[in-house]
Amino acid sequence: MSISTSFSKGIHFTVPIPSEAQHILSKEAVDFLAILHRTFESRRQELLENRKKVQDELDQGKPLSFLNETKHIRESPGWACAPPAPGLEDRRVEITGPTDRKMVINALNSGAKTFMADFEDSNSPTWSNMVLGQVNLYDAIRRQIDFETGGKQYKLVEKPAVLLVRPRGWHLPEPRLLIDGKPISGSLFDFGLYFFHNAAELIKRGSGPYFYLPKMEHHLEARLWNDVFSLATSHLGLPQGTIRGTVLIETLPAAFQMEEILYELREHSSGLNCGRWDYIFSFIKKQRARKDCVFPDRTDVTMTVPFMDAYVRLLIQTCHKRKVAAMGGMSAQIPIKNDADANERAMAKVRADKQREVKAGHDGTWVAHPALIKIATDIFDEHMKGPNQYHIRREDVTVTDKQLADPSVPGKITEKGVRDNVSAALSYCAAWISGNGCVPINYLMEDAATAEIARVQLWQWVKYGSKTDSGVAITPSYLQTIFSEEASKVSKLPGIDPSHVKIASEYMASQVKAQWPSDFLTSDLLGHLEGVGVVGGGSTSKSNL
Template identity: 65%
Template sequence: MVAGVQILSKSASQAQVEVLTDGALEFVAALHRTFEPTRQTLLAAREEAQRRLDSGVSLQFPEETAVIRADPTWLCAPPAPGLEDRRVEITGPTERKMVVNALNSGAKTFMADFEDSNAPTFANLLNGQINLRDAIRRQIDFEIGGKKYKLSENPAVLIVRPRGWHLDEPRVTVDNAPVSGSIFDFALYFYHNAHELVKRGSGPYFYLPKMEHYKEARLWNDIFLFAQSYVGLPHNTVRATVLIETLPAAFQMEEILFELRNHSSGLNCGRWDYIFSFIKRRRADRSAVLPDRKDVTMTVGFMDAYVRLLIKTCHRRKVAAMGGMAAQIPIKGDPKANDIAMAKVRADKLREVTYGHDGTWIAHPLINEIARSVFDQHMLGPNQYHVLREEFQVVASDLVNPNVPGKVTATGVRENTATVLAYCAAWLGGNGCVPLNFLMEDAATAEIARVQIWQWVHYATRTDTGEVITVEYVDKLTDEVTPEIKKLVPAAKEEHIKLVAQYLKKQIRREWPSEFLTSDFMPYLAAADGVGAKWHKSAL
């Protein structure tokens, strides 16, 4: 019964009672009332920035912050306890079994995800908070189906990723307005666990997704200062790693670090979302049409430039430059195929460590040994902050270079269509982390697939066999692929598969693709949780 706060979900649960305490909700409300106007202003600024890009204005390094980039004297905070060595980080949703397995995986850290690998049903969000709370207090052990899950004596260091600034949390309102998904996820975790984490020799550590401007990093920093004062923790206790996974953010890496510098623990190459953002932000540029998703690798021009700039920037400011995700998962029953897949993992990790990355991401515990062995061989110390890479010279045109060798193929269009249908159908059913074709797919890869299909239709792209990709082409393909989705995602409901097929057909007819599929489909999760229609809008 906190003044001005409403919980709109009709499904009462023990998790709600344990997590949504009066104290926690008062904290959520305080954050919302203090920072929501700024969030809305920054989201409106994104729209204005997109209008400028659509009109032909090119992305550049900001003139107003040139002095920050030129000043060699400022540095970020030293690594907090447990973050000195991050050579392998495992990521995944906050489901209880996943939390135990990830913390026991042998990876240095575990990025517990409320964002792209999590379908944000209210139950998933609240149960995830319970699971992290229990893991921190070493109370997460459980048994299911005769199998025991027990936390090891030396688990990975916990880092939490809240949702991005763009997502509302429609099941919780303050003063009749939905709260930010970012604030909701951050607030519950911080309020319940910050002091306990510090007491146990760690701290409240975060990954911050999908920012597009250094002022969005400033907002997070202001929230950290507010939150630490609110619960009585010293300032600079929080640490945050920012995912550079939008094209505009690549032009503001120095500024993002500067805004967070006393709370910063580095930057990460969020490669899949970065490709998605490259297409989306350059939607009005015919020259930015990309080939099949598999051809857009880390070695192509604009991706390589972004990696080199990130490593150089981070090491100049003495923080971690984290590498990207190895999405491969072991292939059982086919040793030859598994060897090929694992060789790709080794090659990817070797590229990262020899470039100068201080660590990398994996999606499956069995990949840890491969990634760890590569970094152990080539990174003898806890990190590579001393590898300054001053020879890496990156200019603005390098970051937007659309020249990518490869072709658009009928197979590529079909695979993208299947990925959108399968992933989104699973997401609507409450699963945000889906194995497809021996890759662990999350919202980012589905987003690439969605905007690529839109891009190919919008610019009447031809496949390598000469077929023009039209709305009719994609409609027919969608109808062909839809019956196959149950084989890819057996748990998916037919109603969800049909809904996503309708959604895709409407997306390719839009003048511009919508900003995020998760925003589009969030109303369906809200409705399933019993939230009335006045609090959300339909995606279709």
């Protein structure tokens, strides 16, 4: 690593820049980040404060509903979103994953229509992951990513998948870059570096800068993204409208503002995605003050329960009304190599899930593993003969605010469900602290969303005095025994640092006893990553102030 001293006034890195990323964090690129930060940071903070206000209202019993002030947008037939950008006309199968070099090559070569390179939930935001991930995407776009290791060559195919990038959500900072003494938004850091270096190159190659936008809770947050897109495009002298953003509807408030979100991004929109695991997490978290929203085991919260079914139907109707893609959710299964029967059962679940999605009207779906691509593709090929299903308008659908917030989920809380939540939360948090945000757990490729569901369910069960189906009260002392037992198991897993399991255990133990659960475990655990919290004149930093 080396430390640059050539940055403009007010720009300060708290950690050294890796030598292989010097061209990514060039003076010109970081100056561009500073423009984004200085233009938009105050609005970002206002929007984050608005999230707190909405949560306070929900805690006091005010229900979520469709907004009266934007009714004219929902009822107007006179607007539609931009037509599909080059390479996004057919998105029937998308693969997702973090941005390490081998993963990027394998995903681009996988046979999926697109690859979402992830700086968010399947990525632990260590400094090296964030900046070397940018290096890998820079190299992939220019077809200079090929490498050899262990006698095996990794080389891009002639026609790789179309690349999309998911930056971090608006709530997350990038604390290792301070501008005027404040951390830059993780969203703007991830978006800005990728856009600055690659937008013109992508356009030259017949594609464009395409993004997935996570964790939004209000249409004004989409407006902020739209303004970021417009400024960035103008600043680099590129044609307006070349950016496309697909928004993940993965928070409960956003489900009530789908059309408004599309409207705000209409010049740049390429649709909405059912971010279903985060949506379950948000459903619980946002309605944390409601005892009637206590759920059974998370395995019982399927896509067919009332609130999930309503959310899917409304999303498809909304997208097709405005002529953009309605993307389905993630199948997280991974092959079970040593048990043919178990593997077939897992793959049958994938087939059923994808068949449900395509028949409902989705235009594409997500998978976490290359082995699932053919399964998903075959099902979409059978039922979706054209590049998409925008023509399926779902005008039969009427979804009310009560249906979107309906907490009825049949099922039981079992000791196995409790243990599975504890194990998943500890395994994921320990791996995340170690720098791995994409973790195989029980033959599922899990990201932060699964750990978040586990965390808030454990909190919820304690908060409202829930009992298992065998009559055992779920209390902090009951959970502490399970934490100890499961931590011992997790600590023995390959690649897991026992000290990180201890941190995860202490964190989870504090969460289940809290008055309210924290907003995001990724925010809570950020301080355990390299260089975070070293601010001001830290000994590792010598860049210009």
